[in-house]
Amino acid sequence: MSMDVTETQPLGKAIKRKEDPRFIRGQGRYLDDIVLPHMLYMALVRSPYAHARIKSIRTEAAYTVKGVKAVLTGEDLAAMNLAWMPTLAGDQQMVLATGKVLFQYQEVAAVVAETREAAEDGVSRVEVEYEPLTPVIDPYFALTAEAPILREDRAQKSNHIFHWEVGDKEGTDAALAASPVVVKEQIRMPRVHPAPLEPCGCIADYQKSTGKLTWYVTSQAPHAHRTVLAMVSGLPEHMIHVVSPDIGGGFGNKVPVYPGYVCAVVMSIKLGQPIKWIETRTENLATTNFARDYHMTAEIGATEDGHVTALKVTTLADHGAFDAAADPSKFPAGLFSIVTGSYRFPVAFAEVDGVYTNKAPGGVAYRCSFRVTEASFLIERVMNTLAYRLNLDPVELRRRNFIASEEFPYQSPLGWTYDSGNYAKTLDTALAMVDYPKLRREQQKRREKGELVGIGISTFTEIVGAGPSHTFDILGIKMFDSCEIRIHPTGKVIARLGARHQGQGHETTFAQLIAQELGLSAADVLIEEGDTDTAPYGLGTYASRSTPTAGGAAALAARRVRKKAQQIAAHLLEVSQEDVQWDGTRFFAKGLSSRSVTMADVALAAYTNLPEGMEPGLEATYYYDPPNLTFPNGAYIAVVSIDRGTGQVHVERFVAVDDCGTVINPMVVEGQIHGGLTEGFGIAFMQEIAFDSDGNNLAPNFMDYLVPTAVETPHWETGRTVTPSPHHPIGAKGVGESPNVGSPAAFVNAVIDALAPYGVTNLEIPLFPWKIWDVLKQHGLT
Ligand code: MCN
Numbered sequence: 001m002s003m004d005v006t007e008t009q010p011l012g013k014a015i016k017r018k019e020d021p022r023f024i025r026g027q028g029r030y031l032d033d034i035v036l037p038h039m040l041y042m043a044l045v046r047s048p049y050a051h052a053r054i055k056s057i058r059t060e061a062a063y064t065v066k067g068v069k070a071v072l073t074g075e076d077l078a079a080m081n082l083a084w085m086p087t088l089a090g091d092q093q094m095v096l097a098t099g100k101v102l103f104q105y106q107e108v109a110a111v112v113a114e115t116r117e118a119a120e121d122g123v124s125r126v127e128v129e130y131e132p133l134t135p136v137i138d139p140y141f142a143l144t145a146e147a148p149i150l151r152e153d154r155a156q157k158s159n160h161i162f163h164w165e166v167g168d169k170e171g172t173d174a175a176l177a178a179s180p181v182v183v184k185e186q187i188r189m190p191r192v193h194p195a196p197l198e199p200c201g202c203i204a205d206y207q208k209s210t211g212k213l214t215w216y217v218t219s220q221a222p223h224a225h226r227t228v229l230a231m232v233s234g235l236p237e238h239m240i241h242v243v244s245p246d247i248g249g250g251f252g253n254k255v256p257v258y259p260g261y262v263c264a265v266v267m268s269i270k271l272g273q274p275i276k277w278i279e280t281r282t283e284n285l286a287t288t289n290f291a292r293d294y295h296m297t298a299e300i301g302a303t304e305d306g307h308v309t310a311l312k313v314t315t316l317a318d319h320g321a322f323d324a325a326a327d328p329s330k331f332p333a334g335l336f337s338i339v340t341g342s343y344r345f346p347v348a349f350a351e352v353d354g355v356y357t358n359k360a361p362g363g364v365a366y367r368c369s370f371r372v373t374e375a376s377f378l379i380e381r382v383m384n385t386l387a388y389r390l391n392l393d394p395v396e397l398r399r400r401n402f403i404a405s406e407e408f409p410y411q412s413p414l415g416w417t418y419d420s421g422n423y424a425k426t427l428d429t430a431l432a433m434v435d436y437p438k439l440r441r442e443q444q445k446r447r448e449k450g451e452l453v454g455i456g457i458s459t460f461t462e463i464v465g466a467g468p469s470h471t472f473d474i475l476g477i478k479m480f481d482s483c484e485i486r487i488h489p490t491g492k493v494i495a496r497l498g499a500r501h502q503g504q505g506h507e508t509t510f511a512q513l514i515a516q517e518l519g520l521s522a523a524d525v526l527i528e529e530g531d532t533d534t535a536p537y538g539l540g541t542y543a544s545r546s547t548p549t550a551g552g553a554a555a556l557a558a559r560r561v562r563k564k565a566q567q568i569a570a571h572l573l574e575v576s577q578e579d580v581q582w583d584g585t586r587f588f589a590k591g592l593s594s595r596s597v598t599m600a601d602v603a604l605a606a607y608t609n610l611p612e613g614m615e616p617g618l619e620a621t622y623y624y625d626p627p628n629l630t631f632p633n634g635a636y637i638a639v640v641s642i643d644r645g646t647g648q649v650h651v652e653r654f655v656a657v658d659d660c661g662t663v664i665n666p667m668v669v670e671g672q673i674h675g676g677l678t679e680g681f682g683i684a685f686m687q688e689i690a691f692d693s694d695g696n697n698l699a700p701n702f703m704d705y706l707v708p709t710a711v712e713t714p715h716w717e718t719g720r721t722v723t724p725s726p727h728h729p730i731g732a733k734g735v736g737e738s739p740n741v742g743s744p745a746a747f748v749n750a751v752i753d754a755l756a757p758y759g760v761t762n763l764e765i766p767l768f769p770w771k772i773w774d775v776l777k778q779h780g781l782t
Contacts, residue, residue: 005508005523008585011516011730014667018522019507028246031201031218032278039203040069042264042277043119045109045126046287047101050137050358050695051150052130054097054108061125062111067118070271071126072110072263074098084153085232085262088224088255088474089332091161091323092153093361095259101130102150102321103360104695105286110263112275135358135695139295139318142355150321150356161323161354162332167414172349175310179301183389185382188764189292189374191318191359191689192682193285194366195707196502198248200288201278202261204268212239213268217261219244219530220254220500221540226532227477228257233265244530250502251679252365255326255542256289286700289326290689291366293318293359294374298339298382306390306400313339313350313378318357325363326542327370328472328479334364334371337414338463341379342423342633343401348413358695367679367740368542376460380745384457384752385761394457394749395436399424402459409726416463418631419733420723421659427459429719430635430657439639447757452642452781456750460742461633464734465548467539467626474539478625481549482536483557485514486619487565489607491600493518493525495557498538499550500530504736505668506546510554513664513730517558518565519585519599536621544632544734547664548725553624555729560620565602568618571611572597630725630733634658634742638750644782647773649685649751651714656743659721660735661728669735670718676739677716682708683740684747685767755779 003013022028059071074096077083084092097108111122136142136150142159149157176182202217213235219225222242230237247254264275279288295316301309317333319325327334333352340348354363364370383401387394403410405422412418439455446453469478482498495514499506511525518525529535538550562582569587570577579590588596606618639653656673663669686706690698699705724731744765751767752760758779763771776782 006521008519008521009516010512010522012663013665015508015512015522015665017505017508017668018511019505030198030246030248031203031216034203034216034245036203036205036274039274039276040112040114040271041116041119042110042112042267042275043116043123044107044260045111045123045128046105047097047108048104049101049130049132050104050135051133052101053133054099054101055129055131057109058127059109061127062122065113065118065121065125067114068111068122069114070112070267071122072096072267077266080266082232082262082266085257086228086475087322087324088326089323090329090475093259093322093324095262100152103358104697105283105360107259110267112267112271137357137691137693137695139316139355139357142357150358159356161319161356163351163353164332165349165351166337167349168347169349171347172310172312175347176299176301176312179309180304181302181389182299183382183386184297184299185385185762187296187298187378187381189294189377190765191290191293192366192687193290193689193705194251194253195285195705196249196251196253199279199281199284200254200258202264203274203276204264205274206268206272208272212241213265214241214243215265216243216245218247218254220250220502220542222500222530222532223498223537224474224477224539225257228475229265232262242532244500247502252291252368252542253289254502255365255540256324258288281702282700285705286697287360289324289362289365290360291364292374293363296374296378298378300382300386302386302390306392306397308343308345308401311340311345311348315352317352317354317363318359319354319363320357320359320361322361323354324361326474327364328466328474330471335463336371336375338372338416338461339375339379340412340414341376342403342459342461344403345413350414359691367676367737369737369741370466370543372462372737373741373744376741377745380458380460381748384749388756388761395427395431398427398457398459417628418461419628419725419727421461421631421633422721422723423459423633426633426657426659426721427635429721430637430655433655433657433717433719434637434653452644452754454640454750454752454754456638456746456748456753458636458742458746458749461631462738462741463629463631464544464737465626465629466543466545467549468628469625477539479539480623480625481538481545481553482621482623483550483553484536484619484621485557485561487561487599487603487606489604491524491603493520494528495525495554496528496535497550497554498536499541499546501541501546504541504546504672505665509664509668510551513551513554514558517555518562536623544736547732547734548630548728549624549626551732552626552729553622556624557620557622560622561618564618565599567614568602568605568610569597572601572605627727630661630728632658632660632733632735632738634738636742636746638746640750640754642751642754642772644776647769647776649767649772651747653717654714655717655719656739657719657721658735658738659723660738661723661725661733662731663722664732672736673718673739674716676737677743678708678713679740680743681713681747682706684744684765688766
């Protein structure tokens with residue numbers, strides 16, 4: 001049941017989202033709604049080739065189009081020393097290509113005109129002469145001596161980007177050699193795209209008179225964008241004002257800085273007019289940050305009675321033409337080292353090699369996850385293989401290997417300290433929801449009738465809240481987050497955070513959190529994010545970090561405000577500070593509950609009636625550097641049947657039990673889980689950005705890249721367990737990515753379970769019906 005926004009003590013209540021009325025009524029203010037006086041429009045010339053030498057670029061004809069004002073090429077940028085920009089992974093990316101193009105749809109020139117149509121017409125008149133080169137599409141081939149070197153700009157003459165390893169290699173090899181049972185599986189997570197409904201874009205508005213640049217941009221991380229832009233452009237950072245308006249979905253796609261952004265800024269400075277650039281759907285799908293493209297091999301050692309002894313993982317990561325993955329700098333493979341998952345592996349080793357190919361750059365985002373989705377998919381899939389090998393129920397295998405609740409904080413062999421969890425309880429809750437023994441009996445009966453029915457389990461551990469400054473930074477910037485709270489004289493509150501929501505409901509949930517700490521209702525608290533001139537510095541919203549980092553800052557900023565409020569309350573109650581008590585909604589004199597003041601009373605006094613010598617006002621800012629990440633987890637069960645006639649998989653049931661610690665708003669959390677499960681369903685069954693041998697992107701539109709709609713999406717059944725994070729100020733863990741991280745393996749394990757009696761133990765996603773149909777045919781099941 002949803003509650004009203006005026007409820008006091010709102011933490012944990014299903015309060016309706018404050019932002020929804022404006023979105024539902026079409027009153028959101030998105031980038032394309034912003035129209036500035038004298039605004040011009042930009043469109044980009046893009047390469048039709050995946051790999052080609054640029055012989056010449058002729059721009060004259062573009063100027064013959066009515067309304068075209070200017071054309072920018074890589075040579076122009078090179079003359080300004082702006083030909084290259086740093087990526088968040090610390091690589092360099094060409095802003096506009098010079099010399100060579102390295103992926104299909106790469107940015108080659110920018111055309112600015114009075115209308116979008118004229119800009120696009122201008123684009124069609126720019127003449128680029130290319131000499132096609134052999135594209136490198138297969139990442140394994142890219143590492144061979146026969147492969148051409150793609151990045152001629154780099155000192156290192158190889159397509160190899162990085163090698164990263166973690167854990168005890170010798171110990172793992174020895175443990176595997178000594179293990180009575182070893183299973184080995186190759187698992188690929190193909191390239192996918194987060195496909196937000198609103199593509200990326202910006203308006204650069206440079207005012208010559210003041211020298212100030214206002215940059216409206218679809219940004220999940222406005223402060224980081226400001227800093228990167230300052231680094232790239234040389235503009236002083238305080239003269240850049242980034243405004244991230246309402247965002248129509250981000251899912252990690254709006255974390256990086258894209259070449260079009262830099263071109264728009266350069267053009268605005270050059271022409272002294274605002275420049276709007278918004279991608280087309282194809283530009284978004286074909287050039288902006290994709291995710292996955294991990295080619296993984298895992299070996300698990302175990303005893304005959306099903307206790308795991310070691311895990312070894314080898315991975316090739318295809319990063320495309322430029323390493324633009326938004327991974328924290330100490331972790332070129334993101335948080336992949338969570339790959340030991342929920343299980344007590346005595347020893348483990350993981351290594352990842354990054355490689356360049358002629359594909360669009362990127363490599364991390366899709367409900368972000370910083371490679372946790374890849375890691376969870378791998379371990380949950382290979383644990384399934386181990387269960388078949390041992391002839392053990394996958395539930396039983398998991399039970400035998402779970403980290404026990406009393407073992408937390410748990411030190412994983414790959415370096416993480418898991419904060420808290422009760423995996424057995426979470427799994428038991430999910431099993432009870434499906435009545436597992438009954439479900440297995442029914443499966444048996446249906447199998448006997450010739451039906452292909454499968455049950456898939458995934459009991460994953462997430463790692464979220466990239467923040468602790470001793471461990472995390474992006475381009476050297478520490479990943480703390482922040483909140484500033486001001487209480488006005490009438491007791492109304494404005495709170496600004498360094499996070500930037502894109503649909504996650506922060507206007508409601510952070511209002512609830514702050515209201516709870518201040519004894520107010522969520523209606524009394526206005527949340528503002530996304531404006532760098534007003535919000536304190538923060539690293540933004542991705543990696544489910546807002547609750548663990550900005551949420552921690554919000555709670556602690558509120559407590560800081562309350563501390564001052566207590567001093568003012570003592571003055572109003574005419575008692576000493578030690579004799580003031582707080583009961584959650586008011587301050588009262590110890591032992592005298594009839595003498596009390598509310599936060600609103602205190603707020604008025606903060607501006608009108610202060611104790612002698614006290615600074616007026618009631619506000620505080622907190623920069624929260626969390627001591628650790630948070631480790632949400634869940635148990636997911638999928639039940640599927642396969643149509644023998646078509647290969648179509650029908651998801652009959654899906655039960656998701658999540659533990660994200662203390663819940664701020666159960667309705668918002670449920671919404672996050674529904675959204676993430678739907679994306680996980682898309683990854684398992686519908687989506688792949690594939691390339692042909694010439695490097696042509698085969699899915700640069702919604703005809704070929706499928707996003708689940710209400711028609712395909714299964715019905716989700718959700719449940720919850722709560723194990724608070726011991727180090728977070730309110731015990732909350734992040735949740736946004738969990739369903740996307742945990743669900744793909746449950747789906748695939750269920751399909752494999754349906755086919756396991758016929759000897760199938762591995763299938764490569766996405767499980768398109770035609771792929772399943774081929775498998776059915778091979779096994780005589782059609
Ligand atoms: N929440 C809560 N109690 C908890 C944990 C979270 O009530 N214990 C609430 C939060 O307060 C917040 C929401 O759930 O309102 C998600 O919180 P959190 O897990 O902290 O994640 P973020 O806010 O940092 O969002 C990031 C995450 C990621 S990484 C992507 S990508 C993503 C996502 O969330 N992109 C989204 N969810 C999305 N949802 C929408 N609608 N659009 C996107 O682009």
